[in-house]
Amino acid sequence: MRYLVSGGAGYVGSHLVLALLDAGHEVVVLDDLSMGHRAAVPTSAEFVQATLSDRARVQEIFSAWSFDAVFHMAALSLVGDSMKEPLRYCRENVANSLFLAETAARAGCTKFVLSSTAAVFGVPREVPITEEAPTTPVNPYGLSKLMVEQALAWAEGAHGLRSAALRYFNAAGADPAGRAGEDHDPETHLIPRAILATLGELPPLHVFGTDYDTPDGTAVRDYVHVADLAAAHIAVLPRLDQGSVRYNIGNGAGHSVREVMAAVERVAGRPVPHENGPRRAGDPPALVASSARLRAETGWTPRFAELDQIVRTAWDWHAAQPNGYRARAAA
Incomplete structure (x- = not known):
C-alpha cells in the first residue's frame, strides 16, 4: 500500500x-x-x-x-x-x-x-x-x-x-527506539517543557492556572x-x-499539571523548576477521552497506558538530544 x-x-x-x-x-x-x-x-x-x-x-x-x-x-x-x-x-x-x-x-x-x-x-x-x-x-x-x-x-x-x-x-512521549521525538519551536506542550526545564534547556515551567475546579487546582488532560x-x-x-x-x-485517564510534574520528577530523579501563573485564555479545566468506541470497533488499545511510561520515552529522547533535531541535522 x-x-x-x-x-x-x-x-x-x-x-x-x-x-x-x-x-x-x-x-x-x-x-x-x-x-x-x-x-x-x-x-x-x-x-x-x-x-x-x-x-x-x-x-x-x-x-x-x-x-x-x-x-x-x-x-x-x-x-x-x-x-x-x-x-x-x-x-x-x-x-x-x-x-x-x-x-x-x-x-x-x-x-x-x-x-x-x-x-x-x-x-x-x-x-x-x-x-x-x-x-x-x-x-x-x-x-x-x-x-x-x-x-x-x-x-x-x-x-x-x-x-x-x-x-x-x-x-506525548517519543518513539521507544529513539528514532523520533517531540521538537517544537516554540515548545508549548507540557511534558517536553517540564523535561527541558529540568534539563536546564528552557526556563522554569510556567503553570497556567492553579485555581481550576480540579482535585489539585491545575488543569487535567488525557x-x-x-x-x-x-x-x-x-x-x-x-x-x-x-x-x-x-x-x-486518549488513554481514558486524566492527569493534572502537578501530576505530570511529579512523573517527570520520578523519571528524572530531580525537581522540575516551575512558577505558577494565571489561567491561559481558551483552556478548559479538564479534557479526558472515552476511547471505548475506537477500542470496540477497531481493536485498538494503548501499549503505553501509564503516565510514567510515556514520560520515560520522552525523557530518554530529550536527554539524548536536548537540542532536538537541530543537533541531528548538524551532525
Whole structure:
C-alpha cells in the first residue's frame, strides 16, 4: 500500500510515517517544514517539500503517485495563537484541508484520515468525553477542525470520500527506539517543557492556572503516547470500508499539571523548576477521552497506558538530544 502523509515531518506525523514503514508500506511525506523537521523523515520515505496552499504542487503529487489513503496531519495547532489570529487559523486549516480532500477524491483516493482535536468539544459537560458530546469549541483552533470535520461528512455522499476524524487528546512521549521525538519551536506542550526545564534547556515551567475546579487546582488532560496515536491511524483504515467515522483517541485517564510534574520528577530523579501563573485564555479545566468506541470497533488499545511510561520515552529522547533535531541535522 502507498500512503500520503501531510505534515509527516511533524511530531505526530513522523511517528505515523515510522509506523507505516515498519508495517511494510510505501510513504510519501508532504511538508513545508515551517514547523516540522527534515531530519524527522526517514530516508526510506519519499519527501516533497511544499505547502498545501501551493495548489499546483499538490495536484502534481497526485499525478505522480496513486494513494490508498491520505493521512492529513498538517495544520496550525497552537491554541494561544489561534486566539490572536482566528481568521488565519480558520482560513489556512479549513481551506487547505478541503483542497487536499477534494484533490484526493478527484484522483480516486477514497480514504481520508483527518488529524482532529479534543478542542472541538470546548468545555465538556461530562468527563470522560464520548463522541456524542456537544461540539462547542472555545477557541478558533478547535472551530477550524470542527469545520473540516463537518465538510468531510458531506463529502462521502457527494464524492465517495470516506473519512475518519481522529480527535486527539494530548499526544506525548517519543518513539521507544529513539528514532523520533517531540521538537517544537516554540515548545508549548507540557511534558517536553517540564523535561527541558529540568534539563536546564528552557526556563522554569510556567503553570497556567492553579485555581481550576480540579482535585489539585491545575488543569487535567488525557495523555496518549504518540506511538499509540500512530497505531490508531492505521487501525481505522479497515473501518472506513464501512463508511466515515469519528473517534476520540486518549488513554481514558486524566492527569493534572502537578501530576505530570511529579512523573517527570520520578523519571528524572530531580525537581522540575516551575512558577505558577494565571489561567491561559481558551483552556478548559479538564479534557479526558472515552476511547471505548475506537477500542470496540477497531481493536485498538494503548501499549503505553501509564503516565510514567510515556514520560520515560520522552525523557530518554530529550536527554539524548536536548537540542532536538537541530543537533541531528548538524551532525
